[in-house]
Amino acid sequence: MSETWLILGASSAMGRALARSVSEGGASVLLAGRDLDDLRTHAADCTVRGAPIAEVIAFDARDPSGFNKIVTRAKATDGTLNIACFVGSMPPQEAIDADPGLIDGTVTDSFSGPAQLIQMLAPILEDRGSGTVVGVGSVAGDRGRIGNYVYGAAKAGFHTYLSGLRNRLTRAGAHVVTVKPGFVDTAMTWGIEGMFLVAPPEKVAQDILRAVKKRRNVIYTPFFWRYIMLIIRHIPEAIFKKMSI
Amino acid sequence: MRSKPITYTGWGRVAIATSDVYRPERQTALAALVADRPGPALGGLRSYGDACLNDEGTAIDMTRLDRVQSFDPETGRITVEGGVRLGDLSRWLAPRGWLPAVMPGTGFATVGGAIANDVHGKNHHNAGSFGQHVLEMDVITPKGAKTTGPDKLPELFKATVGGMGQTGVIARATLQLKAVKGDVMMVTERRVANWDEHIALLDASQATYTVGWIDATATGASLGRGILEEAETGAGLVPPAKKARRVPFDAPGFALSPPVVRLFNATYWRRVPARGRTVVKPITDFFFPLDKIHDWNRLYGKDGFHQFQCVVPLSEADALREMLEKIAKAGSASPLAVLKRMGPGRGGMMSFPMEGYTLAVDMPAAAAPTPGVMGELMAMTRMANGRIYLAKDALSDGEFIRAMYPDHAKWARIIAKHDPDGVMQTDLIRRLGLRSFS
Ligand SMILES: Cc1cc2nc3c(=O)[nH]c(=O)nc-3n(C[C@H](O)[C@H](O)[C@H](O)COP(=O)(O)OP(=O)(O)OC[C@H]3O[C@@H](n4cnc5c(N)ncnc54)[C@H](O)[C@@H]3O)c2cc1C
Numbered sequence: 166m167s168e169t170w171l172i173l174g175a176s177s178a179m180g181r182a183l184a185r186s187v188s189e190g191g192a193s194v195l196l197a198g199r200d201l202d203d204l205r206t207h208a209a210d211c212t213v214r215g216a217p218i219a220e221v222i223a224f225d226a227r228d229p230s231g232f233n234k235i236v237t238r239a240k241a242t243d244g245t246l247n248i249a250c251f252v253g254s255m256p257p258q259e260a261i262d263a264d265p266g267l268i269d270g271t272v273t274d275s276f277s278g279p280a281q282l283i284q285m286l287a288p289i290l291e292d293r294g295s296g297t298v299v300g301v302g303s304v305a306g307d308r309g310r311i312g313n314y315v316y317g318a319a320k321a322g323f324h325t326y327l328s329g330l331r332n333r334l335t336r337a338g339a340h341v342v343t344v345k346p347g348f349v350d351t352a353m354t355w356g357i358e359g360m361f362l363v364a365p366p367e368k369v370a371q372d373i374l375r376a377v378k379k380r381r382n383v384i385y386t387p388f389f390w391r392y393i394m395l396i397i398r399h400i401p402e403a404i405f406k407k408m409s410i
Numbered sequence: 411m412r413s414k415p416i417t418y419t420g421w422g423r424v425a426i427a428t429s430d431v432y433r434p435e436r437q438t439a440l441a442a443l444v445a446d447r448p449g450p451a452l453g454g455l456r457s458y459g460d461a462c463l464n465d466e467g468t469a470i471d472m473t474r475l476d477r478v479q480s481f482d483p484e485t486g487r488i489t490v491e492g493g494v495r496l497g498d499l500s501r502w503l504a505p506r507g508w509l510p511a512v513m514p515g516t517g518f519a520t521v522g523g524a525i526a527n528d529v530h531g532k533n534h535h536n537a538g539s540f541g542q543h544v545l546e547m548d549v550i551t552p553k554g555a556k557t558t559g560p561d562k563l564p565e566l567f568k569a570t571v572g573g574m575g576q577t578g579v580i581a582r583a584t585l586q587l588k589a590v591k592g593d594v595m596m597v598t599e600r601r602v603a604n605w606d607e608h609i610a611l612l613d614a615s616q617a618t619y620t621v622g623w624i625d626a627t628a629t630g631a632s633l634g635r636g637i638l639e640e641a642e643t644g645a646g647l648v649p650p651a652k653k654a655r656r657v658p659f660d661a662p663g664f665a666l667s668p669p670v671v672r673l674f675n676a677t678y679w680r681r682v683p684a685r686g687r688t689v690v691k692p693i694t695d696f697f698f699p700l701d702k703i704h705d706w707n708r709l710y711g712k713d714g715f716h717q718f719q720c721v722v723p724l725s726e727a728d729a730l731r732e733m734l735e736k737i738a739k740a741g742s743a744s745p746l747a748v749l750k751r752m753g754p755g756r757g758g759m760m761s762f763p764m765e766g767y768t769l770a771v772d773m774p775a776a777a778a779p780t781p782g783v784m785g786e787l788m789a790m791t792r793m794a795n796g797r798i799y800l801a802k803d804a805l806s807d808g809e810f811i812r813a814m815y816p817d818h819a820k821w822a823r824i825i826a827k828h829d830p831d832g833v834m835q836t837d838l839i840r841r842l843g844l845r846s847f848s
Binding site for chain 1: 436
């Protein structure tokens with residue numbers, strides 16, 4: 166049966182790696198994002214690697230007027246429709262401190278924009294009784310830290326949204342995987358100090374596909390972040406508030 | 411865009427640099443970088459010496475720009491971004507009946523790096539160099555993006571092929587691939603007793619791919635002994651390539667000490683039966699035998715190693731024999747030594763190849779005789795009207811090199827037009843004064 170992946174934020178390193186990998190497996194891809202030139206380059210790569218269809222669609226998390234078009238295109242696919250969302254923005258916390266207005270954009274990019282679109286797409290998966298939504302959150306969403314709590318808060322919101330959506334879609338035979346990556350070697354983390362155990366995006370894509378196949382609910386990638394976050398989540402607030410990690 | 415301070419070395423680990431490295435993931439970001447924060451491109455860092463270093467400057471890591479843009483399975487034309495690795499490309503292409511027309515000994519080299527050093531492979535005698543199969547490329551020069559090919563801005567083309575990144579960053583390239591019968595290699599291996607036989611067999615070889623492995627520790631009557639490998643592509647079933655392994659730490663000094671190497675080489679030589687044999691291998695095992703051991707350069711210990719590679723005209727085979735004799739006597743060679751006959755093919759003004767014989771030998775940098783031997787070998791190369799390969803060089807002298815590359819002055823003038831401020835210079839270019847007009 167044919168399968169299509171709609172990838173939101175397809176120019177991100179993780180989105181690219183996933184698109185490549187599913188193309189090699191013979192799935193079609195709809196690459197959604199803002200940099201259409203770059204997406205066209207990537208669509209060509211996906212076609213060459215085996216995707217029967219590789220198309221580009223304009224998607225800007227901050228511009229819901231474009232969402233209808235995406236929904237229409239998604240409806241026109243046959244077979245299973247999967248959605249993977251790699252969207253988010255993380256302005257430095259100091260920039261937000263200087264201009265709290267940046268919070269709106271961060272929340273829109275990392276949570277409410279994609280959530281609104283996914284909400285519009287969810288009925289397609291319900292109708293077809295198949296398909297998976299892969300929502301990429303972040304370990305930063307597991308606990309608010311001094312370094313990036315606005316981004317963390319947005320991702321925490323996204324996690325909660327995904328868990329509710331899972332609760333809904335599972336009744337129809339569709340599924341939701343929440344992915345919490347640790348540090349991934351992308352343009353977002355390149356050159357930031359204090360990064361450790363940085364994972365290549367290809368590894369994250371592999372972990373995601375395995376989780377989709379096994380119908381996992383929440384995964385950390387690489388896996389050891391589950392234990393790191395287990396510890397971090399269990400530090401009592403009275404102590405945590407004095408720490409700077 | 412953010413940069414990351416990285417300290418890195420060439421493959422031989424003898425030269426070291428710290429640069430502010432940018433790593434664009436999109437073509438637009440790359441173009442913006444060359445305009446605002448220009449610096450030389452870095453590919454797979456598989457050059458041995460300082461060709462891929464820019465100490466205390468900026469550099470642009472190309473490895474995230476690794477996408478295929480178009481591929482025509484009828485004609486074998488492919489357009490790729492500059493950071494694509496040749497190994498990835500060939501693993502993907504071979505089952506579809508095509509391969510890059512020229513492949514160096516490592517699949518970690520990128521298309522951009524292969525053009526910039528105009529690399530040669532085991533088929534140089536009939537296929538020429540990498541740049542001769544480039545149909546078109548987009549070069550982002552410090553003065554703007556240009557599309558160039560053999561008939562389009564031919565001067566820029568000839569200065570970019572083999573041009574060590576000095577015209578700018580190769581963002582995309584269209585290559586003419588070579589049709590292959592399948593994704594395996596039929597390899598015939600033959601023991602070679604000595605130098606004269608080695609040269610005679612190389613001269614007589616009719617195979618598509620031909621290369622000689624040399625036991626650079628053998629002396630006297632056995633000088634130049636080795637194994638001749640001749641190969642053709644073929645179709646068939648072979649066990650899948652073995653999983654890559656990694657060298658986890660810097661090896662201690664004795665790992666490649668002279669007695670160990672002598673013993674290893676003798677065993678390696680005898681491994682092939684006296685009457686020869688034919689084996690079938692996955693293509694990657696044939697083209698990139700060493701890639702299966704990741705970080706194998708650590709076997710040489712923390713001091714790293716040099717590779718000496720020269721080419722001399724056909725008529726100077728005796729001079730090359732003397733060089734090998736010097737290496738064997740000094741006893742500092744490693745098992746990695748290769749002899750090959752080259753054809754005349756070269757794609758650019760600063761390309762290394764010339765019709766003749768090329769010898770490549772690795773030597774641990776810490777071995778006492780190495781610097782002295784390297785110096786003598788360079789002098790002998792020059793006397794023989796030969797050339798040193800800059801992709802392997804970390805030691806030679808600028809005046810020497812400029813004399814070996816007759817088009818150097820003309821090339822430097824073209825480069826000055828495209829990069830008047832010298833922002834694309836690397837440590838190698840500065841060390842050898844290759845931007846000077848004389
Ligand atoms: C095991 C091994 C075997 C080898 N065998 C061979 C062989 O058989 N034949 C042969 O010819 N060579 C051989 N080499 C050398 C190697 O092929 C060359 O050094 C090649 O240039 C390496 O490519 P790279 O992508 O690693 O480039 P780097 O080493 O990273 O860079 C080399 C040069 O290319 C420039 N460059 C890189 N990318 C770009 C770009 N996109 N645009 C513009 N300039 C760029 C850099 O600025 C630099 O000047 C071998 C090396 C190893 C380690």
